[in-house]
Amino acid sequence: MHPIIETRALTKTYGSNGAAVHALRGIDLTIGRGEFVALIGPSGSGKSTLMAILGCLDKPTDGTYALDGERVEGLSGRELAEIRNEKVGFVFQQYNLLPKASVLRNVELPMLYAGVGRKERRQRGMELLERVGIPEKARVLPAALSGGQRQRVAVARALANRPALLLADEPTGALDQKTGHEVLELFADLHRQGNTIIIVTHDLSIAAMAQRQVEIMDGLIKVEEAA
């Protein structure tokens, strides 16, 4: 079985010759199905760039990247959008929910882009909200929710199209310790159910919850250790 993520000599350079910034300088990373990985490193290390490329939000300058067995480095913007829609679920630090749409609509959105019919969207949306533990909030607007609840909605939305990969960027960064812990428990649950999860964080105690930590430093993988 192929790994979920396989990168070879991945580099990313911003700017041109004179003022070029080398954000990634050759990343070889393999993540298997069902792994729970923490991506750690100080700010400016390139971990956000790596996450953007892993999430198909950005293209590498050089190197190869296979996501779920499919090479993605040369794809067009439209094909990348399709991959993001089908294979990647994002959870952001700032939740990034659409403020004018109800919770259920937020969760349905990825399915809408995938062309899933109305009835099925509704049904799966409710299932997902049950799974993250807030089905009773389906009709309210995100503004009426607490931070922890918003992040649960974001997780439900990320799971909408049954992605191969769940990418979380500092998912507890905006939460207090207790709710942050609850959200991490949710990730742990999802991991136990077989989802592949990557959490980007600079908090080592959070990273400790993952199976495996990958530390990025100056655009390279510095240390890899399994918990």
Next chain:
Amino acid sequence: MFNGAFRERLRNSWVEMRENLTRSILQSLGVILGVASVLGGMSISDSMRKRSMELYVRMGGLDKLNVRQSAVVKEGAPTALQMANLGLRSADADEGEEMDTSAVSGISLRRDARARVRSPYADQERDVRGIGGDFLALDGYEVEQGRAFSARDIDTAAPIAILGTEAVAVFFPNGDAVGRTLRIGDTPVQVVGVLKERVFRFRKSNRNMFRWRNRIIALPNTLVARRFEGDQYHRVDRMAFRIRDLDAMAKFTKSLSSLLKANHRQQEDFRLDDVGARVRKQQSQGDVYDIIFMLSGFLSLIGGGIVNVNIQMATLKERIREVGVKMAIGAPGREVFKEFMTEALLLTAVGSLAGLVIGIGFSKIITASIGVPLHIDPKSFVSAYALAAVFGFVFALFPAWKASRLSPMEALRYE
């Protein structure tokens, strides 16, 4: 479209519009004013046009070919040929009718004279009109009391008269004209009919354009010819043919022209006036106003469109993050483009509706203030709406395209 994405976009656009009501109103202001001015302008000119059409119909209809005398002698003494010319005669009318009896559905003849008219109440020098054929119908008169002239009355030059309301008021102020006797010149004639009063005010405040028509004192044209202005040639001052069919009219006009020329020793001492053709020509000159109104609508739509692009670009800044999120969860640029377009087009649609309502109100006020009944052609609705739709579409393209071209990464990071 088929999985409800269109519906969803429409719904979201509606929410977006409602949530930003002030902005939306500002954005659609250009569309509203543009549509209102196109619709208002067009319906005002349509109303005027309709009104002048009514005028011609009330004057006896558009399906008329008038023939009148005109001078051929421009200067100096007339030539012998011109002297010998007899001018318009009733024979011309008869021959004209015989030319195409199926097309001609009515003929009117007129022979005027000036005479002293006396009744027990008044004694005035007046124009008297000798009428023949279907003059009353072709000139838009209706008999109110008594009767019209019969064919026999005209054949026998019966000493009878029909009066307009003003003539009745002057010569029989008590109103009991029918059956009374008038002396015209030295001829006593009996009043057999009174015509309905004719009133037409182009605008409410205008004076009655048909006032002079109520002054009519009508006699059989044969009587006028015999007693006042007559000769053995049966000359007439004017004649008119009613021809219902448009194509037949064109053909008839041509052949009548050559017939009359042949009858008049190859001299064009007559003028043909195809009322319908003349009115159509006049009305097509009114098209210029339509173009002017269209242009003013155009300009306000362009102005509104530019304002719209500005506002749209400014709000795009606020919404970059939202676009980034949508892209991150898999919306392709095309989808973002469609969402922005839907929003702009919904705004245009709603704005145009408001514009139509305002346009109707606007034209109501204007037509009421100039005193002309309002007439809105359904075509004006369509063209005003279509114009706004085209402009809405064109001006929505740039911001939507700009939004769809955002890089998902940068959009997400945008603060």
